[in-house]
Amino acid sequence: MSALPMSENVWNFTTGKITRCILKVRKVPEPVCICLFERYVEAIRMKIIIVEDEKSIRNGLTKMLPKLSPDYEVMGAAKDGLEGYHRILDENPDLVIMDIQMPEMDGLTMLEKLREKGFQGKAVVLTAYSDFSYAKRAIELGIENYLLKPIKIDELKKTLEAVNLSLRQEAGTRKMQEKLLSLEQIFRSALLAELTVDEELESYAESMYGLNSHGTFAVLMAYLSDYYDEYYGPAERFLEPYLSAGTEYSVCMLTTVRYRAIVMVFYNMRDPEKIRNWYEKRVIPAAYRSLEHAPIFCWTVCEGLTSLSSGFEKLEQARMWKLCFPEGSLMTEEQIRATKTVPIKYSPDLESQLKQAVVKRDKVAYDRILEQLIAYCVEEPHHPDEIREAWARLVVAMVTVSNSMGRVTDNISMRHIMEGLSQAISWQRIRQLMQHFYDEITGVHDQPEHVSLLVKKALSLIETYYSQGITLEELAERLCVTDEYLSTLIKKETGMSFTETLRKVRIERMKELLLHSGLKLNQIAEMVGYSDPKYMSKVFKEEVGMLPAQFRKQNH
Numbered sequence: 102m103s104a105l106p107m108s109e110n111v112w113n114f115t116t117g118k119i120t121r122c123i124l125k126v127r128k129v130p131e132p133v134c135i136c137l138f139e140r141y142v143e144a145i146r147m148k149i150i151i152v153e154d155e156k157s158i159r160n161g162l163t164k165m166l167p168k169l170s171p172d173y174e175v176m177g178a179a180k181d182g183l184e185g186y187h188r189i190l191d192e193n194p195d196l197v198i199m200d201i202q203m204p205e206m207d208g209l210t211m212l213e214k215l216r217e218k219g220f221q222g223k224a225v226v227l228t229a230y231s232d233f234s235y236a237k238r239a240i241e242l243g244i245e246n247y248l249l250k251p252i253k254i255d256e257l258k259k260t261l262e263a264v265n266l267s268l269r270q271e272a273g274t275r276k277m278q279e280k281l282l283s284l285e286q287i288f289r290s291a292l293l294a295e296l297t298v299d300e301e302l303e304s305y306a307e308s309m310y311g312l313n314s315h316g317t318f319a320v321l322m323a324y325l326s327d328y329y330d331e332y333y334g335p336a337e338r339f340l341e342p343y344l345s346a347g348t349e350y351s352v353c354m355l356t357t358v359r360y361r362a363i364v365m366v367f368y369n370m371r372d373p374e375k376i377r378n379w380y381e382k383r384v385i386p387a388a389y390r391s392l393e394h395a396p397i398f399c400w401t402v403c404e405g406l407t408s409l410s411s412g413f414e415k416l417e418q419a420r421m422w423k424l425c426f427p428e429g430s431l432m433t434e435e436q437i438r439a440t441k442t443v444p445i446k447y448s449p450d451l452e453s454q455l456k457q458a459v460v461k462r463d464k465v466a467y468d469r470i471l472e473q474l475i476a477y478c479v480e481e482p483h484h485p486d487e488i489r490e491a492w493a494r495l496v497v498a499m500v501t502v503s504n505s506m507g508r509v510t511d512n513i514s515m516r517h518i519m520e521g522l523s524q525a526i527s528w529q530r531i532r533q534l535m536q537h538f539y540d541e542i543t544g545v546h547d548q549p550e551h552v553s554l555l556v557k558k559a560l561s562l563i564e565t566y567y568s569q570g571i572t573l574e575e576l577a578e579r580l581c582v583t584d585e586y587l588s589t590l591i592k593k594e595t596g597m598s599f600t601e602t603l604r605k606v607r608i609e610r611m612k613e614l615l616l617h618s619g620l621k622l623n624q625i626a627e628m629v630g631y632s633d634p635k636y637m638s639k640v641f642k643e644e645v646g647m648l649p650a651q652f653r654k655q656n657h
Contacts, residue, residue: 146171147265150192151178152185152199152208153227158252162198169258172265182206189215189222195268196245196261197224212242223264227252284310287406288353288366292320294410306406311351312368314406319367321380322360322416323388323396326526329361332394337363339392343384350376360417363396366409373402381431389429397423397526399432423526424489425482445483445491448474452495456502460613462543471535475528492522492531496538503542505616505656555580556594559587560602567606568630573599608644611637615653622649 149166153159159178166173176192179185183205189197197215199208206214212224224243229250245267246260287306290296298314306312323340325333333356340363344352350370356363367376377400389395399419403412419432425440426432451474458467474495478488496518521534552560562576576599577584592598597605607629614625623634631637641649 146174147196147261147268148174148176148192148194149196149198150176150185150189150194152182152189152197152203152211153178154180154200154203156180158200158227158250166261169261170265173261182208182211186211186214189220190218193220194222196264197222198227199224200227202228209242212244216242223267225260225264284312284353285355287312288409289355289357291406291409292355292357292364292366292413296406298407312406316368316405317370317373318403318406318409318412319370319373319376320401320403320409320412320416321365321367322399322413322420323363323365324361324399324420324526325363325394325396326361326524327530328394332392333363335392336388336394336396339388340365340384343380360413364413377431377433385431386429394529395429397432398430401434420526422485424478424485424528424531427479440482442482442484442487445478445487447491447494448477451477452498455495456498457617459499459502459539459543460616464539467539468536471532475532479528489522489525492535493519496522496535499538499542502616505612552594553590555582555587556591559591560595563599563603563606567603567610568628570630571603604640604644607631608641611641611649612645612652615649616656625649 151159151162153162159180163175163178166175176194177188179188181203182199185197185199185203185208186206189211197212199211201208208226223245225245226247227250228247245264248256248260287296287302287310291298296302303314306314323336325336337354337356340354344354344365349372350367352368353366354363355366367373370376380398380400385395385398388398397420399416401412401415401419403409415434416432419434419437422437422440423430423432425442426436430436451470455467455470455474457463458470474492478491496515500515518534518538522531525531525534558580559576562579563571573584573588577587580587588599591602595602610629611625614620614628618625620628622638626632626634626637629637631640638648641652645652647655
C-alpha cells in the first residue's frame, strides 16, 4: 500500500467547549417530542476528529477523508490522547478516528473519559495489534470498528460509509434532537450570535428547561487569557461548588476555547444584583486566594436570549480595562463608565534608567525599574490604551539602544512583544512579556544549549578577567586542561575562537563606557584591557564600522 498523502493541518479553535450544566430552582420536565430541526437534518455532514500520534497518518487522513466523500468534514486532529480529549469536548464530532497507543493518554482512556463527560459520538480504532487485546474494553466503550495498520483504503471507505449511514438513520431521532437542542447548545449559540429565536424554540426551551427566552439573563466571564490551557481545569473545579450555592436562580457553565474563558449564564433570577454582589464579595476574593492564576472576572446583565451576544461583546471590551483596576475586581460596564481616567505622563528618566540596565545587562536594576514603572501606572487610573502605548514606547527605546550595541533584535521578537502588549490585560502578563524581551535583546538565550560545563566556565572567566588581559594559556591552566584542547572546544561549541570571544566581550564593554560615561579613550582602553588606545580604536572600527569617537557622537 502506498503511503498516505501528506498535508498541513489547520485547526479552528472557534467552537465553545461545553463542560457542565447545573439546573436549580425549577425541575426540568420529561423530554417532549418536538421535531423542531427537521429542516436541518436532511443534509448532515459527518464531522470527524482524528487522534493519532504518527504525523504521516494523521496528516494523510486529514487530507484523504474529504476526498472519499463530500459528506466527510475533518474538524481537526490531535497528536495524543490528552490533546484529543480537549479537542473532542470542544468540537463534539460525530466520529473519532483514533489510535490506541499514544503519549500523554492512550486512546481508550481518552474515550472512557469522554463517555463520562457525556460524549455520544462514534469511534473507530486504528491499531497495529492484530490480537485485539483491547477488544473487551473497546466494546464496552462502543467502538464501531477496528482498522489494522497499515490502513487499507477499501476497508476505511466501507467503515466510514457504515458509520455515516448509521448517523443518517439516527438524524431524526430524539437523540439527535437532544444534541441539537441541549441547554448548553442554546446558550453557546446565543452567546456566539448563531441562534435564531422563533416561536418553536421559545416553546421548546420553556417546556424542556423552564427557560423564558424573553427573561433577564446575566453572564459572568472568568477570563484566563494565555493561562487557559494550563489553568482552566483548576479554575473550573474551584467554581463548580459555587454553582449550587445560589437558591434563587439557575445557572449553566460553559468553557470556551475561543475566548479563553469559563462562562456562566444565569437565568430564572429573582435579583441579579444580589447574585452579582455575592460573587463579587465571596467567590472572586476566594478565587484570588486559592488559585495560582486566578481568572479576570467580568459581569453583565442582558434582557432576552438574543441579547446575550451583544452582552458577551461588552464583556470582551470590559476585560481590556483590567489594567486600571485593583486585583480581584469584578469588571462591569457601569464600573468602567464611572471611572475618570487621567492622562499618563511618560517618564524619560525611567526610560533612560531602563536603557542603561539593558546596556549593562543588569537584570536586578531592570527588574527594579520595571516594578517602579508598574507602580506608577497603577497609582492613578489611566486609559488602558494609553498604558499599552507607553509600554510599547519603552520597548522601542530598548530596541534602539540594543541595536546601537550591535545586538540586533529580530522582527519576530519585536512583533511578538508588540502583539502581546496590545492584548495584555494583567500586570502579570506585561511583567512576563517585558522580562522575556529583556532576555531576548540582551542575549541571555544566545548561548547554545549544547555548550559543555567546561566551556561555560571558560566563558565566565573571560567575562570576569577580560580587562586584565587574560590569555588562553592562563585560562587553560585555571581549568586544568591544555590550551590546545580548550581552544578547539571553545571554537567547536561557540563558533568563535578564544581571541574572537575575548574581543567581543571587550567591544561590548567599550560600547557601554562610550555611551554611559565621560571617560577618555585612553581611560577606556585601560579598563577593557588594551594598553594602546590607538590599537583599541582600530579593533573597534574593524568590529563596529566606525571609530569610538564617532560611535559616541552618533548615539548621544
